[in-house]
Amino acid sequence: MWPDPYLRGIPTFYFRTFYLSLNTMVTIISTYDGGLRCTATHGPSGVTLITDAPVDNHGKGESFSPTDLVATAVANCMMTVMGIPAERHGINLKGTTVTIGKEMSADLPRRIVALRSVMTIPLPADHPQRDLLENAAKACPVKQSLDPKIDTTVEFRWVG
Numbered sequence: 468m469w470p471d472p473y474l475r476g477i478p479t480f481y482f483r484t485f486y487l488s489l490n491t492m493v494t495i496i497s498t499y500d501g502g503l504r505c506t507a508t509h510g511p512s513g514v515t516l517i518t519d520a521p522v523d524n525h526g527k528g529e530s531f532s533p534t535d536l537v538a539t540a541v542a543n544c545m546m547t548v549m550g551i552p553a554e555r556h557g558i559n560l561k562g563t564t565v566t567i568g569k570e571m572s573a574d575l576p577r578r579i580v581a582l583r584s585v586m587t588i589p590l591p592a593d594h595p596q597r598d599l600l601e602n603a604a605k606a607c608p609v610k611q612s613l614d615p616k617i618d619t620t621v622e623f624r625w626v627g
Contacts, residue, residue, distance in 0.1 A: 502527070524577065537609075538569040538582050541619065544607035545586065549600050556596055562589045570618075581618035592625035 494510035503520035504527075518533050520526020531539065542565035553560045563586065570581035586604060594600075601623050610619050 504530070505533075523571075534569060534571065534579055537579060537613075538567045540609045541582050541607065541613075542567045542584060544609035545584070545604040545621070548607040549604040552596070552599050552603050556599075558590070558594075558596060558600070560588065560590075560600075563587065579613075579617055581620075582613075583618060583620045583622075585622045585624060587624045587626055590625055590627040592627075594625065594627070597625065 495507055496510065497505050497507040499505050500517075503525060505518045506515055507518065508515045516536075517530045518536065519528060519530040521532045521535075522528040524532070526532070546560070546563055546565060549563075550560055552558075565584050565586045567582055567584040569579060570583075572578045572580045588600070590597075604623075605621060613619060
């Protein structure tokens with residue numbers, strides 16, 4: 468099952484750990500374009516995106532900043548991860564939105580100190596899978612990867 472005929476002698480645990488890490492790694496290539504702007508290319512799809520430094524940090528603010536992408540990643544991750552159990556249970560989350568506010572530190576080093584969000588879900592507040600869906604959103608891998616000092620409060624609004 469594991470392609471290890473030439474790796475005999477390496478303990479299976481170590482090989483599997485290494486092999487699985489290669490298969491779960493996504494490569495993104497970023498290029499500095501000048502003028503505080505970068506282009507990133509997603510290896511698997513080839514899709515590109517541009518980041519621009521925000522106006523309050525010497526940039527033009529013409530695109531998402533890198534820290535804007537962190538906020539975007541949290542919002543999209545919460546909805547995506549919530550969508551997994553929703554699909555399993557036949558729950559339609561189409562139209563769910565997240566409004567997320569990013570707050571930067573007033574002191575140095577410059578960093579994100581808060582990513583507070585409001586998730587609006589077009590389902591009734593008494594939905595039988597409410598706890599399952601909210602817990603899935605709170606467990607999103609991006610949110611779990613952030614420094615615990617960052618305020619990542621989520622307010623859920625059930626409006627169906």
